[in-house]
Amino acid sequence: MAEAEAQSQEAQSQSQDPEAELPEDNDGARDFIRAVGKLFKRARERAGLSQQEAADRLNYGVDMVGSVESGRRVASPEMLLAADKLFGTGGLLTAVIDDLEKARTKARTRHPAWFRVFARLEGKAVEIHEYSTMVIPGLLQTESYARALYGVRQPPFSKETIDTRVADRLERQKILHNWPPPKASFVIEESVLRRQIGGREVHRGQLLNLLRAAELPGTELQIMRTDQPEHPGLTGPFTLLTPKGKSQLVYIESHGQNRLITDAEQVRLMAARYGSIRAQALNFRESTELIEKLLGEL
Known part of the structure; x- marks a missing residue:
């Protein structure tokens, strides 16, 4: 008990460290990002394309296109270059690239206070390993899935809070697309893949997103079968994190209560426990085959 209290105090002291705090949101930057999203949407509509058609031809997910248009995500320079050509805007979209990147820096997302320390460390991670028992890991969630999760929260969040939390979660996912990418692995309980959070179509999109994530460089995905009756992960989910230049740590979260273990x-x-969990889970090929099988059952 004394050790747990000491670790809790350590996490609290880290949260109070000014250097651990993420920058405050900048309303002007947010307004600019939303304005660019409206411009993107107008250009797409003038080109006579639906969101799905634009997503397919740009080689991005439709959730990504929708998030850019609503100002919840910032389009990458590569996306704007491709969109400018596809929509025939003659450089109108590419002209905002430099300013948009500056706005992205200013409009760093604001996580809940209790999550900020972990989010800051995660953003600098060279290794991320997560075992998940209840929901898809945040770094692998689609926008629709994340929105559905926040939508069932009790007591309920306001629409504005849900929008902010979803944007924050999507922003975190950029780390898996960095180069070089962090070494990342995820072990997910099979029951998580069978729970249709948000309904059938949201569930289908989430399973497809897992298959896409499994193809990312540096990312490994495994499923723990429900018929594996005994394994060392039965005590609950956790994340192993190694920030660049720092020692590995453990993050545990449940019902909004979090704990950073640094001992x-x-x-x-x-x-060692995570290593045993991975050893008892399905391998990569078996895991992707199971996801494909579940998709076929929908």
């Missing part, structure tokens, strides 16, 4: 011996034991 070297406890981290070692959790890392």
